[in-house]
Amino acid sequence: MKLSVDPSQRYAKMRAHTATHLLHAELAQFFPDTKQAWSLVDSDLLRFDFYADRLLNEEELALIEKRVNEIIYMACEVKIEEMWIEDAGKLGAKMFFEEKYWDVVRVVQVFNNEDACEQDKAYFASRWEKLSIELCWGTHVKNTKDIWAFTIISQEAVASGIKRLTALTGPRVIEKIENQSSLLSQLVDLYEVKSSAQLIEKTQKLLKDFWELKAQVESLEAKSITSFLENGEKKSNEDFDIIMKVPTDINFKTLWFQAKQYFGGKNVLLATIAGNYILFTVAGNSAKTLAQKLGLKGGWNDQQVQWRDEKVVAFLW
Numbered sequence: 001m002k003l004s005v006d007p008s009q010r011y012a013k014m015r016a017h018t019a020t021h022l023l024h025a026e027l028a029q030f031f032p033d034t035k036q037a038w039s040l041v042d043s044d045l046l047r048f049d050f051y052a053d054r055l056l057n058e059e060e061l062a063l064i065e066k067r068v069n070e071i072i073y074m075a076c077e078v079k080i081e082e083m084w085i086e087d088a089g090k091l092g093a094k095m096f097f098e099e100k101y102w103d104v105v106r107v108v109q110v111f112n113n114e115d116a117c118e119q120d121k122a123y124f125a126s127r128w129e130k131l132s133i134e135l136c137w138g139t140h141v142k143n144t145k146d147i148w149a150f151t152i153i154s155q156e157a158v159a160s161g162i163k164r165l166t167a168l169t170g171p172r173v174i175e176k177i178e179n180q181s182s183l184l185s186q187l188v189d190l191y192e193v194k195s196s197a198q199l200i201e202k203t204q205k206l207l208k209d210f211w212e213l214k215a216q217v218e219s220l221e222a223k224s225i226t227s228f229l230e231n232g233e234k235k236s237n238e239d240f241d242i243i244m245k246v247p248t249d250i251n252f253k254t255l256w257f258q259a260k261q262y263f264g265g266k267n268v269l270l271a272t273i274a275g276n277y278i279l280f281t282v283a284g285n286s287a288k289t290l291a292q293k294l295g296l297k298g299g300w301n302d303q304q305v306q307w308r309d310e311k312v313v314a315f316l317w
């Protein structure tokens with residue numbers, strides 16, 4: 001049997017792995033004491049779990065993405081050396097006393113390139129001579145430019161005190177851009193606009209129309225309920241000043257709100273033939289006691305009872 005390594009897979013994993021180191025280093029800007037909890041390196045995909053007591057906000061995520069990409073464009077050298085563990089410690093490699101290391105370790109360093117690109121020159125200059133230093137036996141690109149590009153696609157909390165970032169590198173970044181472009185084109189068609197630049201404006205207009213229509217519908221509904229309360233057929237008996245049979249499709253929340261205003265100071269029963277009902281009483285009388293006396297079930301509250309009990313239909317006509 002002959003073992004062979006698929007070069008495209010191998011390069012895809014190298015890109016993701018070196019990017020993981022860069023991500024780890026950038027995270028330390030926000031969480032100086034963080035360390036890796038778990039890490040998955042796949043083909044141009046990386047998943048990095050780290051200790052943190054909070055999620056990163058959108059701005060911080062964008063900044064991390066920007067800086068990792070800048071290190072990629074800066075074409076920084078990735079240097080790999082085996083050395084005694086003491087020497088690695090002197091170089092500044094992070095070590096954790098609870099972990100066991102071999103006497104000889106492999107040190108992966110990403111060196112700050114003097115020709116840092118303009119955008120964040122001050123940041124990179126003020127930082128370390130090394131952009132990243134880690135003990136690692138994995139496979140890496142020789143220069144950060146070989147990662148091509150880096151993008152974070154999700155952030156989640158996976159366990160108490162552990163957050164997870166998932167990111168893409170290399171051609172999968174282009175794939176993500178293509179997917180987003182395709183999504184935008186579909187939205188452009190759906191919204192019937194000329195370009196994606198008009199999507200926000202169109203959405204704002206549709207939302208404005210939606211809220212206006214919703215307000216109109218609510219106002220019409222309120223008017224129709226008021227008219228029903230004023231003109232609908234009413235009965236009374238020894239327990240209730242007002243009994244009304246209400247349509248089954250009525251908005252009970254609005255009905256309840258308006259009936260309280262309209263019939264305040266009376267004992268009132270409003271019910272549908274399906275058995276939904278609202279019962280409220282004059283101040284000082286308990287709606288709960290009255291419902292119990294009539295043998296009706298309900299969510300108990302002293303001022304009002306709102307429930308569904310088919311027995312209520314016996315009080316209608």
Ligand SMILES: [Zn+2]
Nearest residue numbers: 017136137138
């Ligand atoms: Zn590594």
